[in-house]
Amino acid sequence: MSPRSAETNRELREQSRRRILDAALELFAERGYGGASVAQIADRAGVARGLVSYYFPAKERLLEELLTEAMFGIFGLVAPAPEETTADERLAGLIDRVLLTASRTVPLQRLVLCLMLQPATRGVYVRVEASHAAELTAFEDAIRSIFTERGAPDPALEEVLLRSVLEGVVFKLAVYPDTYPLEAVRRRVYAIYDLSPAGPLLPDEPDRPADRLRS
Structure with a gap:
């Protein structure tokens, strides 16, 4: 042999x-x-x-690697598709990639949220984030450039606000995957930024009405 x-x-x-x-x-x-x-x-x-x-x-090294992978997965979402040539198209594409990824990886989102917040693992997350400060800054700047091109007076604030909105959606989707009105929320986020309506994000999924979130 x-x-x-x-x-x-x-x-x-x-x-x-x-x-x-x-x-x-x-x-x-x-x-x-x-x-x-x-x-x-x-x-x-x-x-x-x-x-x-x-x-x-050490077990902590496993955690560091998993958090790094999750972080770089997020960084990759800002890369525009070839057909996304305008700022509005890049913003709509970013929104859709974040929501689509979250909807397909609910268990991972739950785990990452827990690891980011639990006292026993929060320090590891902070360390991983700090070790990739350059990549994080590039990710933030890519989003800010979208708002700069759209003429926003404070692109940095718009970047923070967009991430807060989308991360809030991801959190609620992770907690209430069976009752969260993802499509309705997506349309509302589009409306906030005066984006053109798009086809359904998940054509095979029911378009749930906004109701009370329950597990």
């Missing part, structure tokens, strides 16, 4: 690393960060405990 190539070995290592991260994400979601052990993560991933420690010397 011929020896494996360096590329094959690299792919196998990446697959093992990915299994470990996915297992950690599942267990943190199920049991909380404090309730999930490295041994349980290894068992869920189907690897030896030593392999987990090889890639991630």
Whole structure:
């Protein structure tokens, strides 16, 4: 049998690393960060405990990696599609990408919200955020450039307000996924920014009326 190539070995290592991260994400979601052990993560991933420690010397490193992935996923949402050439089109596209991603990743959104806020993990989130300050600034500036092009007198304030609105939507959607009127809220956000109406974000999902949010 011929020896494996360096590329094959690299792919196998990446697959093992990915299994470990996915297992950690599942267990943190199920049991909380404090309730999930490295041994349980290894068992869920189907690897030896030593392999987990090889890639991630401490459980906190797993958390850092997951938070980094989530953060860069958010950064990527600001990149416009090729057809988004005007500021209005870029703003509408950003709104839709945020809402669509949130609707498809409710368990992940719940976990990230918890990890950002819990006393045991808040410090790790702050550290990860600080270590990617340049990327975060570029993300903020990309949104601010949209509002600059739209003629807003204070693009920085508009960026903060838009993110507050969208993050509030994501939070409520994570808590009330079965009763949240996502399409109606999306239309209202469009109206706030005087954007042209668009087709449904999720054509196969019911267009729920705004009612009382209940679990």
